[in-house]
Amino acid sequence: MELSLDEFASLARERLDPAVWDFIEGGAGEERTLAANTAAFDRVPLRPSVLRGAGSPHTGTTILGRTWDAPLAVAPVAYHTLADPAGEVATVRGTAAAAGLPVVVSTFAGRTFEDIAAEATVPLWLQVYCLRDRSLTRGLIERAENAGFEALVLTVDAPHLGRRLRDLRNGFRLPAGTVPANLPVDGFADPAAHSRADFDPGLDWSVVEWLRSVSELPLLVKGILTGADAVRAAEAGVDGVMVSNHGGRQLDGVPATLDVLPEVAEAVGGRLPVLLDGGVRRGRDILAALALGADAALVGRPVLHGLAAGGAGGVTGVLSVLLEELTDAMSLAGLRTLADIGPSLVGRAPDHPRRSTVDAGKGAGSDRRTAAGGGAGLRLADLHPSVADPVMDTMNFLNEVTLRYPEAVSFAPGRPYAEFFETEQVFRHLRRYLDHLAEQGRSPAQVRDALFQYGPSAGVIRELIAHSLRVDEGIDVSPESIVVTVGCQEAMFLTLRALMSGPDDVLLVSSPCYVGITGAARLLDVAVTAVEEGEDGLSCDALEAAVSAERARGRRPRAVYVVPDHSNPSGATMPLEARKSLLELAQRLDVLVLEDSPYRHVSPGTQVASLKALDRTRRVIHLGSYAKTVFPGARLGFAVADQPVLAPDGGTSLLADELAKIKSMVTVNTSPLSQAAVAGALLESGGRVSELNARNAAHYGEAMRFTLQCLEREFPAARRTRLGVRWNAPSGGFFLTLQVPFRADNSALARSAQDFGVIWTPMSYFYPQGGGLHTLRLSTSYLTHADIEKGISRLAGFIEFECGDPVA
Ligand SMILES: Cc1cc2nc3c(=O)[nH]c(=O)nc-3n(C[C@H](O)[C@H](O)[C@H](O)COP(=O)(O)O)c2cc1C
DSSP: OOHHHHHHHHHHHHHHHHHHHHHHOOOOOOOOHHHHHOOOOOHHOOOOOOOOOOOOBBEEEEEETTSSSSSSEEOSSOOOGGGTTTTTHHHHHHHHHHHHEEEEEETTSOOHHHHHHHOOSSEEEEEEEEESOHHHHHHHHHHOOOOOOOEEEEEEEOSSOOOOOOHHHHHHHHHHHOTTTTSSSSSSSSSSHHHHBOTTTOOOHHHHHHHHHHSOOOEEEEOOOSHHHHHOOOOOOOOEEEOOOOGTTTSSTTHHHHHHHHHHHHTTTTTOOOEESSOOHHHHHHHHHHHHSSSSESSSHHHHHHHHHHHHHHHHHHHHHHHHHHHHHHHHTTTSSSGGGOGHHHHOOOTSOOOOOOOOOOOOTTTOOOOOOOOTTTOOOOOOGGGOOOOGGGHHHHHHHHHHHSEEOOOOOOOOGGOOOOOOHHHHHHHHHHHHHHHTOOOHHHHHHHHHSSSOOOOOOOOHHHHHHHHHOOOOOOOOGEEEEEHHHHHHHHHHHHHOSTTTEEEEEEESOOHHHHHHHTTTEEEEEEEETTTTOOOOHHHHHHHHHHHTOOOOOEEEOOOSOTTTTTOOOOOOHHHHHHHHHHHHTTTTEEEEOTTTGSSSSOOOOHHHHOOSSSSSSEEOOTTTTOOGGEEEEEEOOOOOOEEEEEEEEEEHHHHHHHHTTTTOOHHHHHHHHHHHHHHTTTTOHHHHEEEEHHHHHHHHHHHHHHHHHHOOHHHHHHOEEEEEOOSSSOOOOOOOOOSSSSSHHHHHHHHHHHEEGGGGOOOTSOOOOEEEEESSSOOOOHHHHHHHHHHHHHEEEEEEEEOO
């Protein structure tokens, strides 16, 4: 087994044709820059700090709005097919098996963007050479965008390819079968000659504006080597810069990238992410780059070495070695997270430039705050990385857009229908509960304290909840296995905190997935792996494959989160058999199931048995919510955690006891007032939440049916087919999803709100590892029929306009 990148390089050299090896390995001119790139890392020793209580390191980071497992990506390298016939397809497969890291695909990829995207579960970026033929360039970008690529990387150091003496001596020609799969196949065999013919040597900074006009994807420029150019790039409005000298393949004699990094980082001043490539060959090199101001590093040649050495598995090997070395170096240097990395790690004064303070995912034109100056100003980079993660902005963005366009019909929030609430109801519920306490023999002072005082962390209405679960759901658990929480959100948070004990623990989530759980995971630095949902919800096969893949990577899949009934956001419901299979599989694989099911009792018809009701082996932690069934203002939820927990001294407790301990340090206890209000509702209905909600369920079912009917009316079959619009027809819940042929992103949403007066939610918010770019979510729950009708008619106008087919 190869233990270093050098060993992969040696294997590749043995296996590749010498001229191909030279093409990959060589640099321009006397290869001084090529040599300088690696030598620069050797000149920068790391200076560890000891006894810092660092524990296990966490390598995750957020760049351009996406979470990466480590500050590492695959640099754009032409023709991966030179190293393996499967080319870039093998690369993305191999990368995914190592970690969630982006792959930058070259304009000169040996496989089509569509083929690569079909195989990719990691984010893809497109490297752009701006060709003389702008329409060809635009076409490439459009194809990549349609295939789901997430960013553009404009290479700015190559008006034509550099003077590569090895290739000139070898008379290098691309071997038969190696072609630029995304370009018209003509005249490419001599890459240098072709670049002189087709690259646009007259580019200036206006190219940024042109790219902005053809694509809304975030844009980075690759090939920045001076602070001045970095400033120009920032002024031109790019979303990130890459310090690169093209791996020493362009102008020979330019400095090593690591040497110019501090200058570039200082010039950028935290406004944009700074990435670096060139000579990165060890995990500790990544640390050095981060210490000198980079947000992440990329590797080029080593990936081709891996491909040549062992196809996709070789790529996995190369990246895994780098990641292991990175974790090892962090641990030995006393670094717990990337936020701990600063100039002192490489012995520089602390006022040296730091990494980006702004996540570039916010896109062009966003408010780019500069690093705080003196005084009490704080730097975003010094706060927990979750605060810069776009998942945290999801709720705010939707609230903001709804407030900004008050006249718009909003299909965004999953709120209950307001007409169900009457203010006096709350007082009635409170009275009912207080009477209940008196009936149970509590003295007036005890009744008073039950409302006014702190209460036990685990809650005071656990008996009533246990009773309700028994009579209504067939879930038979003791009150002691319940913890009453501040909304279901707190139940998720406590459960994750308790279960996820180390950096190798992974939470599996069905994807698309409710953002509350991914947000909680982000706050807690918990790694999340998405498992694709099918029409019937979570698929057992996909889950099993994901668990095996995680275990193969040395990680411990701990639990799987699932919304089995009328899922938010997809609307899917798992049939009974699928639930049973899931429980059997969870037992066999030894993972816990986190069941979240807020929509069961507000959906029409008979509901399938809950996972917890079917659970015979205490595999399921049930996360409950009264937001939809009683009222959201109570902020009342609960966790059923009846799993026994064994202490080293042989004693046992319930997982619920451990959750209550954590809760005592988060919210101390759930408001007794809220508990009392919900308890009153439970008492009034004899614990039968389903009966309490019979009218509501019928109403929501009707709202869904009416929305579907309006969609049918606006998009009769012929128009639907012509436009490429499709939707699902959930049997309950608050949400349905609609597929459209254009990108349903934030800017489309802003156009929809402003020009058409209708708001919806981009489904991409709900895909933790990318996806849903052409789907939008409609919530049908809180609107009147008149609003639904108006909203769907406006939505039809918007969709038709976006499809370039405006109605007269
Ligand atoms: C064989 C080869 C092909 C490359 N093709 C491209 C390309 O198509 N576009 C580009 O921007 N950079 C290209 N590069 C440069 C890489 O993106 C990257 O800057 C360089 O390889 C990083 O240095 P490293 O190989 O030392 O990691 C290529 C590099 C190599 C070795």
